[in-house]
Amino acid sequence: MVESIGDSRCPLNVQCIWTGQAKVQIAVSKAEMSSTAELVIGANPQNNAIVTVGTNKYSITLEKVIPYPGGGQTREKKEAVLQVKCL
Template sequence: MKNILIAVLLVFSVSLFAQTGQNSTFVKITQKKCLKNKGTKLILKEVLSDSRCPEGVSCIWAGEAKVVVSVYEGKKFIKDEELVISGKNHQINKEWFIKYLSPSQKNITSINVVPYPKEGVKINPTAYYIKIGYIK
């Protein structure tokens, strides 16, 4: 019985160490238009709503942020896409961003709208950006 327990603990500890070697890198999708370069560009056009539970408040659900992201190919506008950023939509959003990010950024680990709301603090609409974590 001790041997089985030791084997299980060994496998568990090896899997934990395997996770710690992965460092996320981040890319920001901002509201700034930088269309000088060639290739696909994503720009945060607008935050339609932010119903995420503010820090310092107890909420029944975590909430979500609805955003509009503009897609450009070089200087040419392609389309606007409305996305709902929440835990339940993570896979859908991940698949959408993978279509437009560079090959080195396609192993997405997180998608967040920043800044996160705080109780009693109004967020300036121009301060928002989308932060995408990925593993190289």
């Protein structure tokens, strides 16, 4: 489950000093157990995490956060595209 998405990536058609990042906080739960991770794309990426919940391990990869920021656009609801594999 995606808990939060933060997006500071440089918008399209804008010249920025820093490319920015999109950060996604996730929580993986099973019964009463849960584990959390933060995934990052953009500057200093950390887009993959191994999450353990009980005896199960999952590889979670952040593929993208959409929509990409655009210069002058109004804020739109962000969505994270994740790939999850059971190890």
